[in-house]
Amino acid sequence: MVKHRKIVVKQLGLIDYKAALAIQETCYVRLLEQKSGSFTITQPHPAPCGYLLICQHPPVYTIGRSGSIDHLLVDPAILQAQAITLHHTNRGGDITYHGPGQLVVYPIIDLEKFFTDIHRYLRLLEACVIEVLAYFNIEATRLLGLTGVWLKANETKKQLDRKICAIGIRVSRWVTMHGLALNVNNDLAPFNQIIPCGIPKAVTSMQKELNKSISIMTVSDILEQNILKKLNSV
Template sequence: MVQNRVIMVKHLGLIDYKEALAIQEVYYKTMVDQKHPRATVDPSRQPLASSYLLFCEHPPVYTLGRGGSMNHLLVDAATLATQKITLYHVNRGGDITYHGPGQLVVYPIIDLEFFFRDIHRYLRLLEASVIEMLSHFNIPSTSLPGLTGVWLKADKNSKPFDRKICSIGIRVSRWITMHGLALNVNNELAPFDQIIPCGIPKAVTSMQQELNKSISIMDVSDILAQIILKKLNYV
């Protein structure tokens, strides 16, 4: 197989969740089509499709992954309609989470066959990338055994509880990744009170809440993109 480790970084801005999902699916299908043994176009006569890192924000939306429980949504459809929050059932792993303006969402569409075939290693890479990025802002964070995502540990002096700052939910098919991570930067946290985030009854936080100031999402995006690219190409 011809190795193609090119990864394009794209910023989609504030975009409807369904539209962003459609973009992911287009890139995914293009990559799958080139891997199909009966592809109609000779791969030696066309450039291989790049992998992508898509950065965006979403209008208010709850997404429920495969195997997630509707019991983890604590309000009814009428309440969601009043609040103008959409609910989507999606084909990623994980349970229910919230996306909204001010939250940075990253969708890596990556052919892991060009890097490594190990889904758990990929999940740990995403966690480690967020942890390293947060350290640039002097926010100490960690992963927790058995719980996918990035967390801030309890601080007995001021924050006596563990709190989640980044959720991760992915889908991998034919070694091509979809979906990704959602990092709370400046977004409102109240919508998380209406769900059991990722099915785990723990607190949620944001970079803004931890630092008591607003953070540039573009600065966060640029730092995180460079870290992910570094880890993918040099692990």
């Protein structure tokens, strides 16, 4: 295990999607400069090998590289009246929704400092979320062939498979961008206007599953520590 791997955590609060993307890109460029040797830190501390950006967004639909505008089920003109913006972005995946009460985490990580395996990285993010949900007594899992975190169908309660956390990333020169969006207390109605991630399955939240509001800061703290622990244990 490599020692002294520093990951800088930045709490961005409620921030516009494009503003958060600009911060992601700044961190991404900084890591690439370090890899190429064109950027040096004069302080005696080790240079960061990653950043963890934690935030919430005002209402926004984002469409990834493989996404289709056909998965937006309403006329884009309607979104202005709803105060929901729409952005095409360079992450993987299809269309999803972000809004207040949803916890968004963007790890900007130089995977060469940890492991060079994109599938392993995705599974690590999923495992972090699954363990956090277990802390709140929500039994979550993966579904075969589908990225993200899910709650399985329950015939007794007449519940279908439903997604609670979406994951979409971009990796270039082994530096990651984008990340995960965990539904905590956010309004789920906007998901009815899309085919989330291009998959016609239901969406849920921690609040809906537990029938009570959850402290998003508590969830944030636990998830942050879990991600850092898992990355630094490899």
